[in-house]
Structures are given as structure tokens and as C-alpha cells.
Amino acid sequence: MVAIDRDPAAIQAGRALLAAEERLTLVSSPFSRLSAVASQLGVFEGLDGVLLDLGVSSPQLDDAMRGFSFAQDGPLDMRMDNRTGEDAAHFVARVSERELVRIIREYGEERFAKRIAHAIVTARSEAPITTTSQLASIVACAVPVREPGKHPATRTFQAIRIYINDEFGEIQAALDGALEALAPGGRLCAISFHSLEDGLVKRFIQKHSSDDPVYAGLPDIPAHARAKLQRIGKSVHPSEAEVSRNPRARSAIMRVAEKVSA
Numbered sequence: 001m002v003a004i005d006r007d008p009a010a011i012q013a014g015r016a017l018l019a020a021e022e023r024l025t026l027v028s029s030p031f032s033r034l035s036a037v038a039s040q041l042g043v044f045e046g047l048d049g050v051l052l053d054l055g056v057s058s059p060q061l062d063d064a065m066r067g068f069s070f071a072q073d074g075p076l077d078m079r080m081d082n083r084t085g086e087d088a089a090h091f092v093a094r095v096s097e098r099e100l101v102r103i104i105r106e107y108g109e110e111r112f113a114k115r116i117a118h119a120i121v122t123a124r125s126e127a128p129i130t131t132t133s134q135l136a137s138i139v140a141c142a143v144p145v146r147e148p149g150k151h152p153a154t155r156t157f158q159a160i161r162i163y164i165n166d167e168f169g170e171i172q173a174a175l176d177g178a179l180e181a182l183a184p185g186g187r188l189c190a191i192s193f194h195s196l197e198d199g200l201v202k203r204f205i206q207k208h209s210s211d212d213p214v215y216a217g218l219p220d221i222p223a224h225a226r227a228k229l230q231r232i233g234k235s236v237h238p239s240e241a242e243v244s245r246n247p248r249a250r251s252a253i254m255r256v257a258e259k260v261s262a
Contacts, residue, residue: 003025004029005028006080006081006165007081031171032170032173033177034173038180039181047186048185050188051191052171052178052189052191052201060080070153071151072132075089076135078160085164085165088161088164089128089130093128100113100121101117104117108156108157109155116142116156119138120138120139132157135156139156158194167197175200179228182259184259185258186258187257206231212225230257236255237254238250
């Protein structure tokens with residue numbers, strides 16, 4: 001079994017928890033390197049299954065120093081791998097207002113993106129935005145209405161996090177890599193936590209579960225154009241009992257597909 005995670009803290013926790021499991025290999029790496037890691041370990045095209053647990057994790061949200069959550073004050077970081085890349089504070093300090101509107105609208109599905117982006121740009125001209133509480137307060141003041149049970153900064157935090165970590169690029173590369181690395185009959189299982197993630201997974205499975213439409217109606221379809229996946233069942237959502245035990249699971253969606261035998 002191979003476990004890949006971009007977050008070095010998650011890998012360290014996994015080592016401590018599963019130190020006795022000799023058959024488990026833990027690798028600190030972005031999802032986008034799934035195929036490369038499988039090759040390095042000699043299991044390329046030989047994996048029986050790939051499970052993708054997408055998005056941010058509870059340990060990341062609960063650690064104020066990681067800067068993912070507005071629930072606790074901490075440095076405005078949000079990087080999945082805090083050893084590299086631009087953190088959220090530096091991003092917020094240099095991004096143009098126009099680009100910020102696009103990111104908040106596209107990745108956060110936030111209808112008040114213009115108001116929020118303008119408020120952030122105005123606030124940063126007066127003082128640097130370096131903490132999660134600062135950003136959350138700025139966004140809260142800019143949003144004129146409240147969604148029941150949801151903090152007004154939720155969508156903005158999601159959008160910035162997705163952008164600085166290139167999460168959608170990582171997911172797409174992971175899906176492509178999983179399809180390459182799976183053995184015939186191997187299964188791809190992806191768990192997503194919001195509609196944008198799920199949309200990427202759903203479209204990927206749909207695309208590869210059908211023959212290339214360019215060859216529709218032809219008697220002989222070349223191998224490269226044939227369906228590579230078979231969808232297994234419908235999307236799975238958490239039960240009420242599961243949500244009562246773990247409220248963060250309420251938005252989870254799981255989709256499964258099997259690689260078609262050559």
C-alpha cells in the first residue's frame with residue numbers, strides 16, 4: 001500500500017500511527033506526481049486501487065498555525081506544503097483587484113466577489129493583512145447578507161486556498177495519473193467535499209467511460225479511443241448517522257470507477 005500526501009505534517013503523523021505496518025509506504029508528494037511515484041516504486045499499471053481524499057483535512061483546519069481556518073486566529077498561510085510556494089498573506093498583498101474578483105467568484109462561487117475584493121484591496125492599503133482573523137473580519141464586513149450556519153468568509157477562504165495550492169490542477173493530474181497507474185480491473189475512488197471538486201471527478205469519469213465520439217458509428221474503434229473506465233454505481237453521500245458523528249462529512253461525495261481490462 002502506498003499513501004501520498006502533499007502535507008509533510010500528514011506524512012509524519014502517518015509514520016507515527018502506522019510505524020508497525022511494514023507493507024505501507026508513505027510518500028510526501030503532490031497528488032500530481034501519483035503516476036511518477038508509482039513508477040519509482042515499481043507499481044505503475046499494477047495498482048489495485050487508488051483512493052483520492054480531496055481538499056483540506058481536519059488536522060489542517062484545526063491547527064491555527066496552518067492558516068486554513070477563520071475559526072481560530074493564526075498566520076495567513078493556507079499552503080498544503082508549508083515548506084514551499086507562496087502563502088496566502090503574500091498572495092493577498094500583491095494580487096490585483098480584478099484578478100481577486102475572478103478567483104473569489106470562480107473558486108469560491110461567491111456572489112459578492114466584487115465587494116469582497118474591493119474591501120481587501122482597500123484594507124491592505126492601510127495595513128498588511130497577515131492573519132486569518134484580519135481577513136475574516138474584512139470579508140464579513142463586506143458581505144451584506146448571511147447564509148444560515150455558514151461564516152461569511154467561508155467561500156473566500158476556500159477560493160484563496162484553492163488558488164494558491166493549484167488544487168484543481170493537482171486533482172486533474174491525480175485523476176490522469178490514477179488512470180495510468182491502475183491495473184486493469186483496478187478501481188478509482190474519489191471523495192470530494194464541494195461541488196467544484198466533484199464536478200472535476202464526475203466529468204473525468206464520464207469522459208473516460210465512453211468511446212471517443214469521433215469514432216461513433218464506425219465498425220472498428222482503435223484501442224486508444226475506447227472507454228478506459230466503467231462507472232461503478234451512483235455517487236455515494238454520507239448517511240445521517242455518519243454526519244451526526246462527523247459534521248464535516250455532510251458535503252462529502254464519493255464516486256467510484258473501474259479501469260476496463262485491456
